[in-house]
Amino acid sequence: MQLWLFAGIAVLLAIYVAASFNRLVTLRYRMRDAWSQIDVQLKRRYDLIPNLVNAVKGYMDHERSTLEGVTRARQQAMAAGSDINARAVAESALSFATSKLMGLVEAYPALRASENMLALQEELASTENRIAFARQFYNDTVMEYNTARGTFPRNLLAGPFGFPPAQMFALDDPGQRSAPQVHV
Amino acid sequence: MTLPGDPSTFAGPASAPLPGPVNRSTFFEQQERNRAATWRLTLLCVFTVFCTGMILSLVLAPPIYGLAALGLTLARKYGSVSPQVWHAFQQGGTTFMAILNHFGNRPTPLPPLGILAYAAVAILLPGMIVQLVLWLGIRAMYLRAGAGGVLLTLGARPPRLEDLPEKKLVDVVAEMAIAGGVPSPKVMLLDSMAGNAAVVGSSRQDATLVVSRRVVDDLDRDQLQAVVGHLIASAGNGDLHIAMTMVSVYQAFGLLDTLVNSPFGPRARRTLWRLLRMTFHRGGPAEADEVSEWLTEGLRNSSTDDIGDRADKSQSNRGCLSTLLLPVIMFNASLKLTMGVLSGLLFEPAAALLWRTRRYLADATAVQLTRNPDALANALQSLRECGGLIPGGKWASHLFIVGQEAGGMPPEMARRIREMRKSGVQPTRENMLKLAGEAMAHGDFSAMAAAQTARKETIEAATGGGMVSLHPPLEKRLKRLQMQGAHYAAGGHPHKKSLVVWLLLLLFLGPLILLSLAAILAAVAVCILLNFFFVILAFAVILAIVHLIP
Numbered sequence: 001m002q003l004w005l006f007a008g009i010a011v012l013l014a015i016y017v018a019a020s021f022n023r024l025v026t027l028r029y030r031m032r033d034a035w036s037q038i039d040v041q042l043k044r045r046y047d048l049i050p051n052l053v054n055a056v057k058g059y060m061d062h063e064r065s066t067l068e069g070v071t072r073a074r075q076q077a078m079a080a081g082s083d084i085n086a087r088a089v090a091e092s093a094l095s096f097a098t099s100k101l102m103g104l105v106e107a108y109p110a111l112r113a114s115e116n117m118l119a120l121q122e123e124l125a126s127t128e129n130r131i132a133f134a135r136q137f138y139n140d141t142v143m144e145y146n147t148a149r150g151t152f153p154r155n156l157l158a159g160p161f162g163f164p165p166a167q168m169f170a171l172d173d174p175g176q177r178s179a180p181q182v183h184v
Numbered sequence: 185m186t187l188p189g190d191p192s193t194f195a196g197p198a199s200a201p202l203p204g205p206v207n208r209s210t211f212f213e214q215q216e217r218n219r220a221a222t223w224r225l226t227l228l229c230v231f232t233v234f235c236t237g238m239i240l241s242l243v244l245a246p247p248i249y250g251l252a253a254l255g256l257t258l259a260r261k262y263g264s265v266s267p268q269v270w271h272a273f274q275q276g277g278t279t280f281m282a283i284l285n286h287f288g289n290r291p292t293p294l295p296p297l298g299i300l301a302y303a304a305v306a307i308l309l310p311g312m313i314v315q316l317v318l319w320l321g322i323r324a325m326y327l328r329a330g331a332g333g334v335l336l337t338l339g340a341r342p343p344r345l346e347d348l349p350e351k352k353l354v355d356v357v358a359e360m361a362i363a364g365g366v367p368s369p370k371v372m373l374l375d376s377m378a379g380n381a382a383v384v385g386s387s388r389q390d391a392t393l394v395v396s397r398r399v400v401d402d403l404d405r406d407q408l409q410a411v412v413g414h415l416i417a418s419a420g421n422g423d424l425h426i427a428m429t430m431v432s433v434y435q436a437f438g439l440l441d442t443l444v445n446s447p448f449g450p451r452a453r454r455t456l457w458r459l460l461r462m463t464f465h466r467g468g469p470a471e472a473d474e475v476s477e478w479l480t481e482g483l484r485n486s487s488t489d490d491i492g493d494r495a496d497k498s499q500s501n502r503g504c505l506s507t508l509l510l511p512v513i514m515f516n517a518s519l520k521l522t523m524g525v526l527s528g529l530l531f532e533p534a535a536a537l538l539w540r541t542r543r544y545l546a547d548a549t550a551v552q553l554t555r556n557p558d559a560l561a562n563a564l565q566s567l568r569e570c571g572g573l574i575p576g577g578k579w580a581s582h583l584f585i586v587g588q589e590a591g592g593m594p595p596e597m598a599r600r601i602r603e604m605r606k607s608g609v610q611p612t613r614e615n616m617l618k619l620a621g622e623a624m625a626h627g628d629f630s631a632m633a634a635a636q637t638a639r640k641e642t643i644e645a646a647t648g649g650g651m652v653s654l655h656p657p658l659e660k661r662l663k664r665l666q667m668q669g670a671h672y673a674a675g676g677h678p679h680k681k682s683l684v685v686w687l688l689l690l691l692f693l694g695p696l697i698l699l700s701l702a703a704i705l706a707a708v709a710v711c712i713l714l715n716f717f718f719v720i721l722a723f724a725v726i727l728a729i730v731h732l733i734p
Binding site: 030035037041117119122123125126129133134136137140141168 | 299348351352355356358359360363364366405409553555
């Protein structure tokens with residue numbers, strides 16, 4: 001009788017452990033997928049920036065330093081690699097540079113009104129939004145994952161099973177916290 | 185990550201200092217709350233459907249048993265029936281007659297309780313099984329077809345990417361899909377004067393957003409984001425599935441009605457034929473919606489009744505045929521009355537409550553996606569002015585973001601109110617009245633009257649004259665958004681009725697309402713009893729004739 005009881009408890013425990021493990025794996029994959037979504041959107045911005053620079057180059061010759069700043073920031077961001085912190089700093093520098101450029105565009109009425117520029121502005125605004133939302137979704141999945149692996153009794157299993165806490169994609173530099181102003 | 189509880193993070197429109205809500209909550213709390221409510225209300229819905237089905241079974245039982253008796257008698261006369269079956273059937277009949285006698289002129293003792301329980305199950309079970317089979321069948325069919333497909337046939341077109349506002353819409357949809365982590369839904373545009381937007385389809389993977397052009401024109405980017413967020417959240421939360429399940433209950437009632445009518449009317453037969461064709465040829469979603477319209481037409485409108493037509497015609501031609509048809513007419517009428525009254529009193533309110541909860545949930549999820557409660561609050565207010573119903577039949581109106589209380593405002597007035605709000609002033613009731621007066625003074629009266637009539641007709645067509653709106657009042661939705669951090673001052677309705685007024689109303693109207701409810705239920709009961717006697721009588725006559733035939 002007692003043997004059966006122990007066996008039953010052991011089976012229930014095994015089921016719980018298996019379910020926990022599967023849940024953590026699911027959450028981790030969702031998180032990785034969300035992270036790759038950010039990458040997709042960041043690439044979209046890298047592809048967009050040369051178009052932007054080309055479109056404004058003819059109008060603003062004496063703002064060469066700003067244009068070069070944007071190009072440099074893009075190259076640095078592309079070279080930042082997979083470390084979350086380094087990537088976050090480089091990407092926010094790029095955001096900052098493009099928003100500065102878009103601010104300058106405001107001073108050129110002919111440029112601002114051109115159809116091509118309007119489309120580019122919309123494209124850029126949407127891309128910035130997509131990056132922000134992809135980041136937000138990634139952070140949500142990180143939060144879910146961290147909650148799942150950090151709460152009792154799953155926190156006893158997370159370590160041995162190899163589920164380290166994940167890191168959010170946050171902007172640490174307080175000067176860059178303000179959202180880029182893109183006027184549509 | 186910034187939490188939405190902190191109002192300083194929102195770049196809302198500069199507005200007059202607002203009293204902060206005391207009951208501040210987060211969108212996570214709101215989602216929890218509405219998810220829990222969904223469970224409770226789903227249980228309530230199931231319970232109401234169960235009650236309706238049980239009472240309908242009472243109507244269905246006499247003809248089912250009558251047909252069984254006829255079948256057995258014929259089989260016994262011209263073939264063979266195992267004696268156990270025949271005996272059991274006779275035994276059942278005797279028990280039933282004993283119970284009836286107990287309530288008759290010469291009271292006899294009731295059979296024991298156990299037998300009574302068996303009798304109750306025997307009466308209710310066949311009807312319940314018939315209904316369950318009908319419901320599961322039609323649900324499976326419509327889950328495949330999807331919800332609201334009819335909208336896609338009303339001149340919906342794909343967006344033109346070279347047009348900047350429409351490109352903006354497509355971008356916003358892609359952004360919100362990323363925010364929700366779902367595949368990007370298809371987008372269709374409706375060139376309509378009424379601003380509204382809906383999500384249609386059969387699942388979250390196969391969802392299509394239908395947005396009217398006026399939404400794209402009148403709302404700014406943030407508001408558009410909130411509207412799209414609401415729709416994507418709704419699809420992502422599984423509302424399409426819920427909507428189809430709720431509608432399938434109506435459709436099952438309609439199918440029952442159509443089946444009963446089919447031996448007597450060409451209309452019902454045509455409907456059944458189309459339903460069959462749809463099942464095997466896999467007609468599109470629009471076809472599904474149209475068939476659904478046909479199925480439920482008989483429920484809503486008794487004048488399109490085949491049996492009624494037949495009876496009227498035969499009365500003028502041959503009086504005796506109408507007498508023969510009397511049990512059929514009685515059965516039909518009691519079926520319709522029971523379905524109409526019970527679904528109107530029980531199922532519809534429960535379903536409306538459930539659907540309203542889903543709207544609040546989608547609102548809270550939209551706030552999670554955009555992290556901007558102000559945007560949704562502003563969008564809802566804009567839709568109150570520029571919005572309106574898009575005529576799309578009964579089976580699509582609930583899929584829209586705002587319901588029938590939106591719209592009906594002349595464009596000029598909507599524009600002025602929007603400007604007023606942009607400058608940071610909440611339009612009060614007095615302001616609105618003044619604007620309405622000005623609009624009346626300048627506007628063309630006949631055009632406005634025509635617009636009002638058209639609006640009323642659309643509402644009638646879209647809601648089928650239902651008692652309860654499937655959308656929560658906008659004011660309440662805005663209040664909940666305010667709890668989630670939106671800057672919104674309840675301006676429009678300063679006249680709140682006090683508790684005393686409500687109590688007095690309840691005191692006077694309460695008994696009246698109760699009385700009318702009792703009268704309606706009594707009518708249903710009488711109808712069921714009459715149906716019972718007429719059908720039994722008819723089958724008794726038929727059985728006697730069968731016995732007389734050598």
